[in-house]
Amino acid sequence: MFDKILIANRGEIACRVIRTARRLGVATVAVYSQADADAQHVRLADEAWPIGGPRPQDSYLRGDAILEVARRSGAQAIHPGYGFLSENADFADAVKAAGLAFIGPSGDSMRKMGSKAGAKDLMAAAGVPVVPGYTGEDQSPQLLAREAGRIGYPLMIKAAHGGGGKGMRIVRSAEEFLPSLGSCQREAKNAFGRDRVLLERYIESPRHIEIQVFGDAQGNAIHLGERECSAQRRYQKVLEESPSPFVTPELRAAMGAAAVQAAHAIDYANAGTVEFIVAPSGEFFFMEINTRLQVEHPVTELVTGLDLVEWQLRIAGGEPLPLAQGDIVQRGHAIEVRLYAEDPDAGFLPGSGRLERLRLPAPSTHVRVDSGVVEGDTVTIFYDPMIAKLVVWDEDRPRALARMREALMRCEIEGPKSNIAFLERLVRHPAIVDASIDTGYLDRHLDAFIGGDENDADPVAAAATVALLQDEAGTRAAAARSGDPSSPWAIADGWRLGHAGRRRLALRLGDARREITAHGADGEYRIESDGATVTVSGARLSAATPADPGLPARGTATPDMADAGLGARFDGRGRRYRIDADARRILLHDGERRWRYERVPAYQADHAGTEGSGDQVVAPMPGRIVLVRVADGDNVVQGQELLVMEAMKMELSLKAPRDGVVAEVRAAEGEFVDADASLVVLET
Incomplete structure (x- = not known):
């Protein structure tokens, strides 16, 4: 085991590694960019060092700066987390050359998996099932079209280098092939610098199932069961679970054996994930190996009771696998x-x-x-x-x-x-719920x-109103405890001269404002809004209950919301809502949906959402302007691209809201802008 390690990452994975290391008595070194000076991983680590500017290429992707911190801090090993340099073979080699341990697989193993085409050929040679397709170096459109005909439609064109859903197209007929090929190659070239593609048979209604594997330096390899990741949006995982409700014991054994076979084929050590595409028939095919710890590794930890980060540290320190295959138990x-x-x-x-x-x-x-x-x-x-x-x-x-x-x-x-x-x-x-989802x-x-969440039913608005009125009970209780409980100032029934118990309130849900008139007191109300009336009876607020105690979990959770509830009969039907309210807003939850109301002045016009009438283009979020395509005085048409901004590792195209003439361009290329900043103004 190491005395001190450096975590070359940020966010939750850095915090996770720090906590495991601390439990094992290992000191930790964090690195951080200018944007992360006050981040949680910086606060948690035993020591933290700056490594550059806020952009990843100026900080977390600077292997030289990270290695220099490791040298100066006396760290003996580097944990790459996931993302950034975690699957960079050159960085893994540089760590080794610096006399440090890389807490992950070797650079040679990464290189074998760095190309989808090369990985597929290697797995096929090792006897691991692969999807029928073409992975050759001849990339002429004519040959690729012939190979597509041999494989049959539907098929998938995939960038040979890269991931994240970029450079991928599903083609269902020969007529679609060449246009889709050109588009895929251009996208691959822009994203990864290389336009080589491979062709694969497309599996209809597939499941995405992956196997967690571990190997050690002694040549042992085992698997820790499967995770299902079929709930995806644009090839990005949304929900992960273990075990897969689709996988039978026989299929689990077969896929696990294939995954271990794949790990042996590339002399794999440390944590990795072998990903398979699975047909409805149960036939499965190798997709790729992620040569790192996966974001979804906690589901494997919870069903096995194992700490995979601890395994990573021990294996990188030269220890053999802690358990044999037969010792792995899922619950x-x-x-x-x-x-x-x-x-x-x-x-x-x-x-x-x-x-x-x-x-x-x-x-x-x-x-x-x-x-x-x-x-x-x-x-x-x-x-x-x-x-x-x-x-x-x-x-x-x-x-x-x-x-x-x-x-x-x-x-x-x-x-x-x-x-x-x-x-x-x-x-x-x-x-x-039925476990029928495919990718x-x-x-x-x-x-x-x-x-649809901006719509509310009349009982929901009535419940929000009643929750705001229930502070009357608190007022009465305070009056009862005072020196003059019979004082008329202690009465909280909403009585007004000429109309007992009438109040006017206003709430906003999204951009929609509700004018509400409430009559009554002490849990009995008549709520009028938008021409509808809801009668409320027996309204009572219940106090918050303490959270369910249990063993502490890893993470930085803050206390959960106050679990107060409102129970009442709305037009004779009993309902209960979970309530969380303060002076500015009120959140209701009926067990399935949530509504968030803003409290707004009842006698003041609400101008929310009236700005941006089509005369300007504003930044949808903070980011950097990478392209400005217009100048003052240019004529533009609705939908024309005016600027391109970069934020959150993606590019956003900002377009003209209408036909017009550019009155002023307020942003320059390379400039960082705030959310809602006015970037282009059109003449009115």
Whole structure:
């Protein structure tokens, strides 16, 4: 075991490695960019060193700067986390050349998996099942078209170098092939610098199932079971679980054996993931090996009871695998989702900004939270906008799904928009509940998971109103404890001259304002809004209950929201809402959906959403302007691209909202801009 290690990463994975190292008595060194000077991994580590500017290429991708910190701090090993340099073979070699241990596989193993085409050929030679296709070096369009005809349609064109869903096209007929090939090659060239592609038979309605493998320097390799990652959007995983509800014991044994065979084929040591595409028939094919720890590794840890980061440290230190294959036992079911600062209703546009409010469920034996931020931290524009990984465990899948629904209900994020409502719909959807989802399902049916949260029913608005009125009970209780409980100033029934108990309130949900008139007191009300009337009887607020105690989980969870509830009869029907309110807003949850109301002045015009009438283009989020395509005085048409900005590792095209003439361009190439900054103004 090492005395001191350096973590060449940031966020939740850096925090996770630091905690495991501390438990083992290993000192930790963090590195950080200018944007991360106050980040949680910097605060948690025993020591932290700056390595450059906020952009990854100026900091976390600078292997030379990281190695210099390792040398100066006396670290004996480097843990790369995931992303950044974690699968960079040259960096792994440089760490070894510097006399340090790389906590991951060798550079040689990474290179064997660096090309999808080369990896596929290597696996086929080793007897691992691969998808029929073409991986040759001859990339002439004519030959590729002939090979496509041999393989048969539908097929997939894939960039041979790269990942993340870029440079991939599904082709269903010969007529589509050449145009799709050209588009795929251009995208691959732009993203990865190389336009080589491979062709594969496309498996309809596939499942994505991966096997966690571990190898050691003594030549041993085992697997720790499977994870299913079939819930995907644009090839990005959304929900992961273990074990897979699709996999039978026989299929598990066959896939596990194939994964271990793949690990032996590249002399693999340390943690890795062998990914398979699985047909509805159960036929499975090798996709790739991720030569690092995966983001979804906690679900494997929860069902096996093992700490995979501890295994990584021990194996990198020269120890053999802690357990043999027959010693691996799985128990129960685990599910993971990722909370992101993003706006699903705006095409999952990444967000950024200060986390004004962050409420996550309390860690317990059933709930684990892995996060690299706490309330008050900032989600920056320079890195992935993940806020936390929410992981649950229970004895079986139905109970684990119930745990996840409860955990999501206890989450609240204010500041940047989040995907919480999207995830709540996901974990209740029949495709998830019935375990029938395939890798393309979300993209085909995305409308079922987004939109609609800006609408509320009359009982919901009535419940929000009643919750605000229930502070009357507190006023009466305070009066009863005072020296003059019979004082008329202690009466809190809302009585006014000429109309007993009438109040006027205003609430805003999204951009929609509700004018509300409330009559009554002491739990009995008549709520009028938008021409509708709701009669409320027996309204009572229940106090918050303490969180379920249990063993602490890894992560940086903040206390969960106050679990106060409102119970009442609305037009004779009993309902209960979970309530969290303060002077500015009120959050309601009925067990399936959430509504977030803003309290606004009742006698003041509400101008929310009236700005930006089509006369200007504003930045949708903080970012850097990379291209300016117009100048003052230019004529533009609706939909014409005016600027391109870069944020959260993606490019955004900003287009003209209408036909017109550019009055002023307020941004320059290379400039960093804030969210909602006016970039281009059109003449009115």
